[in-house]
Amino acid sequence: MARRLTCPYCYETFTGREIAFRCNSRLTRTQKRCVRRRDQVLADRMGQRGEVGPVFTADGRASTAVCPDCDGETTFRICPVCHSTLPAQFGMVENRMIAMVGAKASGKTVYTTVLLHEMMNRVGSAFGASLVGADDATMQRFHADYHEHLFRDGQMFAGTRTAVTNDNRVDPLVFRFGLRRRSLLGERPQHTVLSFFDTAGEDFNSRENMELNTRYLANADGIVLLLDPLQMAGARPLARPGTALPGTEGVDTPYHVVSRVTNLLLAREDAGRRARFAGRRAAPRIDTPVAVVFTKLDAFWHLLDKGSPLRAHPPSGDRFDEEDSLSVHEEVRTLIKDWDGVPIDRLLENTYSRYRYFGISALGHSPTADARVARTGIQPYRVTDPLLWLLGEYGAVPRTGRR
Ligand SMILES: Nc1nc2c(ncn2[C@@H]2O[C@H](COP(=O)(O)OP(=O)(O)OP(=O)(O)O)[C@@H](O)[C@H]2O)c(=O)[nH]1
Ligand SMILES: [Mg+2]
Ligand SMILES: [Zn+2]
Ligand SMILES: [Zn+2]
Structure with missing residues (x-):
């Protein structure tokens, strides 16, 4: 069984693979840019109501992933449960x-x-x-x-x-x-x-x-x-x-x-x-x-x-x-x-x-x-x-x- 990690913000547990990503919403080489919106999960679970890039899933064991909508690469790894940005090297330290x-x-x-x-x-x-x-x-x-x-x-x-x-x-x-x-x-x-x-x-x-x-x-x-x-x-x-x-x-x-x-x-x-x-x-x-x-x-x-x-x-x-x-x-x-x-x-x-x-x-x-x-x-x-x-x-x- 894969080791379970605990989110330092919501204390829910998940595996490394389940870690999700957030697009950084920058203009990409292919001239696309994802729109920032309120993330309802982040608002409900953490009370954060600001506008942020969209969430997508990929293999969370990697430190980066490519957004399927804009082709941009992101390093924002987020908790799959509360959507908080995880600390750098989370899962590795x-x-x-x-x-x-x-x-x-x-x-x-x-x-x-x-x-x-x-x-x-x-x-x-x-x-x-x-x-x-x-x-x-x-x-x-x-x-x-x-x-x-x-x-x-x-x-x-x-x-x-x-x-x-x-x-x-x-x-x-x-x-x-x-x-x-x-x-x-x-x-x-x-x-x-x-x-x-x-x-x-x-x-x-x-x-x-x-x-x-x-x-x-x-x-x-x-x-x-x-x-x-x-x-x-x-x-x-x-x-x-x-x-x-x-x-x-x-x-x-x-x-x-x-x-x-x-x-x-x-x-x-x-x-x-x-x-x-x-x-x-x-x-x-x-x-x-x-x-x-x-x-x-x-x-x-x-x-x-x-x-x-x-x-x-x-x-x-x-x-x-x-x-x-x-x-x-x-x-x-x-x-x-x-x-x-x-x-x-x-x-x-x-x-x-x-x-x-x-x-x-x-x-x-x-x-x-x-x-x-x-x-x-x-x-x-x-x-x-x-x-x-x-x-x-x-x-x-x-x-x-x-x-
Ligand atoms: N003599 C002494 N009093 C202290 C000390 N630390 C805290 N106090 C007293 O205890 C009171 C409560 O401290 P807090 O840290 O606010 O207590 P708390 O456990 O966070 O309280 P809640 O948030 O209501 O659960 C303070 O206002 C001080 O009057 C200390 O080191 N020495
Ligand atoms: Mg207190
Ligand atoms: Zn994107
Ligand atoms: Zn969390």
């Missing part, structure tokens, strides 16, 4: 879908923004890595709606729009992650397409809303599960005085969020397993790697021992430090016992074959009472650990230390 999930106000949008900022700047340069938007829409949206809003204007975000009011879709941000890898043949760049989707918290609060996200979650290669200790009954009273506590009305506890995500993934695994081994039943395990990230750690630093790995920045260098990451993992496990997190730990341990705990602070400080970045500025803390761990799991960044 690794493609990793990363889902960012968590309850309302757990910090997903702030985290996504700071994480990508750090990958593009400080950490990116330490790793010799680059991260660039794979398409114009991603570049514009990331710049205007995320980056400038937080880093230039110093403002917190309004709640992310639920998929229900967005024609039942989420709009992922798609990036190309490049890393120079040394090999026997010298240095060569290695590219990975990364697709991030930042969900609205309420889409995880009810079963119906969550179903919208099923395809995105089930087809993700990695899940970043954000849990806010300030939403845990055992941790709220421990937060540093003055920390803005999120409301709890109508917001799921972190344990409920973990359970919902788990049930959804298990339903998928179970269906696949039944198809593969009819009759035999084994306790299902989820093998999607899950980074379980506790956010807003700045509210808890005052409680940690001086020697805690959660008080230090990760060691610098051009590799993901496995040993440091494992000591953070154990430290978080100890911490969440005090936060009533034992059921979370048990659930993860029993159902996931690959999960790791992380503790981060995207801002480094509680924001001000009027929802602005504190006067000290944004001081990110351990934000790239979860992504680097996932990339390490895929073999896309080198690691160091014991495994």
Whole structure:
């Protein structure tokens, strides 16, 4: 069976051969030109209503095809399901879908923004890595709606729009992650397409809303599960005085969020397993790697021992430090016992074959009472650990230390 590829924009799957093409609508040598029109599929599925060249099918494993109407050659390869233009070399380079999930106000949008900022700047340069938007829409949206809003204007975000009011879709941000890898043949760049989707918290609060996200979650290669200790009954009273506590009305506890995500993934695994081994039943395990990230750690630093790995920045260098990451993992496990997190730990341990705990602070400080970045500025803390761990799991960044 041909390997199935996943579209980084709609998360539907298809084979390389099924990739379609879009005519570039230029005047050709035979003096023909295809007319640009609205593409109804692109409008319905992606909300893009501009005029574009017509779609045609050809063997999508090739990087170019000739339009049957105008004889022009095109390099625009598109997703056969949503008609989005696929990133350069799609199907030839690794493609990793990363889902960012968590309850309302757990910090997903702030985290996504700071994480990508750090990958593009400080950490990116330490790793010799680059991260660039794979398409114009991603570049514009990331710049205007995320980056400038937080880093230039110093403002917190309004709640992310639920998929229900967005024609039942989420709009992922798609990036190309490049890393120079040394090999026997010298240095060569290695590219990975990364697709991030930042969900609205309420889409995880009810079963119906969550179903919208099923395809995105089930087809993700990695899940970043954000849990806010300030939403845990055992941790709220421990937060540093003055920390803005999120409301709890109508917001799921972190344990409920973990359970919902788990049930959804298990339903998928179970269906696949039944198809593969009819009759035999084994306790299902989820093998999607899950980074379980506790956010807003700045509210808890005052409680940690001086020697805690959660008080230090990760060691610098051009590799993901496995040993440091494992000591953070154990430290978080100890911490969440005090936060009533034992059921979370048990659930993860029993159902996931690959999960790791992380503790981060995207801002480094509680924001001000009027929802602005504190006067000290944004001081990110351990934000790239979860992504680097996932990339390490895929073999896309080198690691160091014991495994
Ligand atoms: N103390 C502290 N507070 C944070 C941090 N990051 C986010 N917050 C607070 O959490 C609030 C919610 O953050 P968002 O990133 O908008 O949350 P979200 O998960 O995207 O929320 P929805 O889009 O509604 O699901 C922010 O407005 C801040 O008040 C952090 O690193 N430290
Ligand atoms: Mg949000
Ligand atoms: Zn044409
Ligand atoms: Zn698609």
